[in-house]
Amino acid sequence: MKKFSAVILAAGAGTRMKSALPKVMHKLAGKPLIERVINSVLKLNPENIVVVLGHKSEIVEKYLNSLNNKKIKIVYQNKQLGSAHALMQAQPAFKNYGGNILVLSGDVPLVQSATLAALIKSLDKNKASVSVLAATVNNPFGYGRIIKNETLLEKIVEEKDASASEKLVKEINSGIYVFDKNIWNALLKVKPNNAKKEYYLTDTVEILKKSGKKAATYATQNAFEVQGVNDRKDLANAEKIALKEKIAQLLSGGVTIINPENVYVSSDAKIGRDTVLYPGAFIAENCVIGESCVIEGASFIKNSKIGDGSEIIYSYINGAQISKNVKIGPFAHIRPGTVLKDNVKVGNFSETKKAVIAKNSKVNHLSYIGDAEIGESVNIGAGTITCNYDGKNKHQTVIGSGTFVGSNVNFVAPVNIGKGALIAAGSTITKDIPAGKLAIARARQEHKRKIIKN
Template sequence: MPNRYAVILAAGQGTRMKSKLYKVLHPVCGKPMVQHVVDQVTELNVQEMVTIIGHGAEMVKAQLGDTSLYALQEEQLGTAHAVMQAQSMLEGKDGVTIVVCGDTPLIKAETMEALIKHHEDLAAKATILTARIDDPTGYGRIIRNENGLVEKIVEHKDASDAERKVNEINTGTYCFDNRALFEALKNVNNHNVQGEYYLPDIIEILKKQGEVVTAYQTNDLEETLGVNDRIALAEAERIMRKRTNEAHMRNGVTIIDPANTYIETDVVIGQDTVIYPGTMIKGKTTIGADCFIGPNTEIDACEIGSESVIRQSVAHKSLIGSHVNIGPFAHIRPESTVHDDVKIGNFVEIKKAVFGKGSKASHLSYIGDAEVGSDVNIGCGSITVNYDGKNKFLTKIEDGVFIGCNSNLVAPVTIGKGAYVAAGSTITKDVPGEALAIARAHQVNKEDYVQKLNVRK
């Protein structure tokens, strides 16, 4: 198999986006557009990938890391000029080079693989990825000869009446013989109104040399969408979300209302899990089998076991076990670990805490910077007092502890195994195992106090 190379065009600022963020870094389903493209190109097993950067160069490099080589296009003088920037890395090498725009996040590896195979099967020097569209106004038309090979690409403004009736369009993705590409680039000129160097001009150069130029037509017009403004960005988001949700459903996940369920592309969900409407699942989240998630739940970068329930709650960057019941209206903040068989009830917030197997905080509690053992019961309204205004301190609650309602555990403090804390206590010292801790003022009843108060009024 010939060597494969890729050039990703990602230098443009994207002025029509009207944004401080560079165009190719705008996210689609939680991932920057250019990252979607690079991830798909990576599946083609290319020997070298060169990303052409310009505006926001350092941010693009930070996003893609060492998955790509980089070439800087200091001035944006057209698509051919952009590819020229990869000359020092790719010129003179045998193989096939695919050129893809970094603002086409919906393009699939399968389509690019088919494009390359078509190119190789016909021994072409250039192959254009094309699509058919009902209204091709404004697009470059693909004009084929009687043998089905590409005769030329004609822009809409330059097309004859007959050519304008052609609805096969240039999508802006190309496959080239690598040597032929860089030889032809030397002959591209900028004799046009914009004064730029255009990649489609290579097609005419190769045709004049008698080379084979062909086209591969994709049946999926949506994946060729180029994002140039916020309207197209929203459309790409809609298509990607639909594609992602359908993939999960085909894999055995029930999504009650796909149009109102938002799942990012790196999420993994087990079979027979049910996702209810209004749920957002983001980042590198993994959810096991037979779970119930939602409605109106946000999960970001969590690992969740099987047969767990999370209702109307938020969970970020945490580990959640199996047979766990969370919500409604709970908040699992980052760096928390919730072990199996735990219950985190309504209006409970945990932060950087470990909850041992079988423990419960059923309602109205804050547990922050804590290690909670197994089979612990934390009563309603109880909190760990973890912050003194300067530093955070750890609370340890050992196995089998019972914390009464409205208790304050002032860290650093340890509640020993099997101990009881009486309701309404403020605990400032360690509690030995199996002890009962009572830390509250003695009750005083002042007889006839209300009558005396009324007299004063």
């Protein structure tokens, strides 16, 4: 495939979304629509990607800058005067560039890299100046129609400008094109002679043909790939399609899903074979789950890595690194910065945050372990609290390996507990404890004579 660059049109207001957020920033399977489109293009190794922004451009621009990809350039369409006008705004970014230009919208998040690659190849294969990605749909309402003379593309007619006979055509324009360098001259000849008084990119097909150039189409067999997202209903439908594709991929890869209609898995999630997802599991973005794991009940997992053989039961996990054969839950809250090593157990109604817990240690019930380092084979009794916040700053608790912590113990950080210490239940620890020592920090129990007044 020849070298190419891409232009992504993302300037529209997206009024049908009825949102304060730009349409292309709405998320599908955990990622903004525009990022999904960009990722599909990046897999083909373009020379550059120029994104045309308009409505609330500062929001989209900030996000694109956070991707930190030098191939992504930004230009602006200050007045939304149509798709051809939008592409014109990208022209200065391609000064002296003679390669092909892939053009697509920022609201077609399901398009696959393989389909885009086939479209790009079709341009040279047909010796054309433009190739249009087409699809056949049962209900073409709202789409531009592909009008052919036998098998050759003649023109594209928008819904509002189509005749009665043209509206019967079910082959539609996806809004995705690849052009050769002749596109820039063709854009200069586009006129707003249509019902919306806009500059249509579709008009360039007819313009190029009249100048003696050839126009071609490439038809995808997966019509869902070219479905645009224009409103919340479209977004929900796209989510359903993306999830269905992901579920099929996981099943074929050896993952067991007890009830596929009652789980959610982000498109970028990676799950190993022999893992079992029970109904209610929600695997959000940036997750890697190993082999032979069990995700049971209404568990939510995001931005986390979970090692082989681990078991998550009715728990919330975000931003954690979890090693092998770890057991979490039920009803545990694992917050960002948590690192759980092999064979760790975090039980019911326990919470961790910025805590590193070494292998074979247990936090079985009703405890909060925050800003802490816990050594190997430590037992944390029920009701243990690391008191890490003094009202202004956070402080760390360090507990050495082999320590036994009784129930209802408070660690007033910063404190350092030596290896093999034994801490009596009910203690409030305010000072460091040497290794191997027994610490008791509670009031002496006293018995008083019971006095009953009449």
